[in-house]
Amino acid sequence: MILAVLDDSPAALDMLAFAQSLGQQVDVATFGGGDVDDLAKRGVRTLHRITHDELADCAPAASGDALAQLIEHLRPDGVLAVSSDAVTEAMAHAAAIAGLPLATNCVEVTTGEPWLLTRVRGGGMLLEEAELTATPALLTIAQGVSGDIGAGPVESCEVREFFPELTTTQARVVERASRGAGMTLATAPVIVSGGRGVGSADGYRVLEELAERLGGVVGCSRVATNNGWRPHSDQVGLTGTKVTPDLYLACGISGATQHWVGCMDSKVIMAVNTDPEAPLVRRATYAVIGDVHEVLPAVLAEINARSKT
């Protein structure tokens, strides 16, 4: 049996389909929650619902304890989990407790002895082929990976509550604040992003103006963050945010791999750069060769001129 650890994100259902495509019976585990009707439609016969009053207010170590206990109890052949930060962290704790290896961010998996897998490194810079020798095999599956639905619908999905005994409860949430509404890098349909080529903090004004005009937000490269031109929350890339807007307009950004992996899944990438050989210029959908501070004002002027007629 394979245990699929899901959260309530839509991506979790892709992960479930992927787990089912491996050809074994798949049970689901959740930290509370789980829509049994939907799971039955997806061919899941058993939902193991980890239930504990304190779980939501404890540090991820507690979720890891609970998961390790469930794994010990069920003894599955493999545990496949979604790769959200919270679930990955719980899986790492469970692996540490159980003394088992853990392969994170997998995109291809073949069960067996050993399990053969391909995992993503550096946010997509490289793929690693690896062997995982352990039972159960613990893996997290990269976002965006899915499978053909492996199992037809079943009549019903039985819920089995699992009550863990939590010992590591001393680390707790003491404060929660919700982020104000508003567009973020992760949700904006348009990102006007600037790198070293923008030249200064002031230089971003024209990027802001264009972003506003296009209903988007400003992003940046790590050079801009390190120079103190922009806050880190604007940074796109491996150690910043991964973005998928309709349009990523990259101004004065060379396209180092660590930046590229953060923007490569945008629908359209347009690069503005003085250097026609810059890697991002070559890999973009469209490119303009020129100085940011000449091109962007001209684009704004053209948009304004057209909207008047």
Added chain:
Amino acid sequence: MEVLVCVKRVPAPGAKVPLTDDATDIDTRYLGHTIGPHEECGVEEAVRIVKAHGGSATVLAVGPPEADEQLRYAIAMGADRGVLVDVGAAELDPEATAAAIVHAVGDTSYDLVLFGTESADASHYQVGIRVARALGLPIVGGIKGIDIDDGAARLRREVADGVEVYRLPLPAAAAVKEGLNLPRYPSMPGRLKAKKARIDVVPYTPEPGGLRKVRLRQPNDDREEAIVLGHGADAAPRVVDVLEQIGVIT
């Protein structure tokens, strides 16, 4: 406050990530090395905490003898001393890395142990958690804010819909993310101090864990070359044509 920061020596590739002929590693002959941005923020935070609360900051790397360079960089940023766990050149799996760190820490007691949330090259997302568990320390990952007061660490992290603050009694550990602070560039006196600083070398023979790297491969990139819309300001009409065509002009 005794603070330990674990840093990894990683290649710093540019636009291409070259592989060795047998495709088991990044070919670093023509590349520089660095410590990952998350860990750099860890070093910066340790230096600030020590400045505010007294004590000292130790940096530790598991890797080849050349990781000396990354430890000295961290010392140039303001850390006090370094520990190099010499395991040779081969990259270790996360269980072996964690065991090497635990071995080197021994019974030294630190009030706070910092890691990156994930290493910049291998992205296993687990070494910090394994070490903290083995040392019996509470840990939370993804941390972008640390306050030390009253025998506890208050750790802030961003979640999908906002922020959460955790309170961990000291001693504790945290796996941090870039954005925690703006790391300083090493000063001239810092660099001089780093040249002479003491680095303890701990030899260690790792036992491999259950995850074995077989080979690396480049993701396929069958993109076509970009369509060049023009040069300088003259390109504006074609740029706006494209913006209209993809429907982003509102």
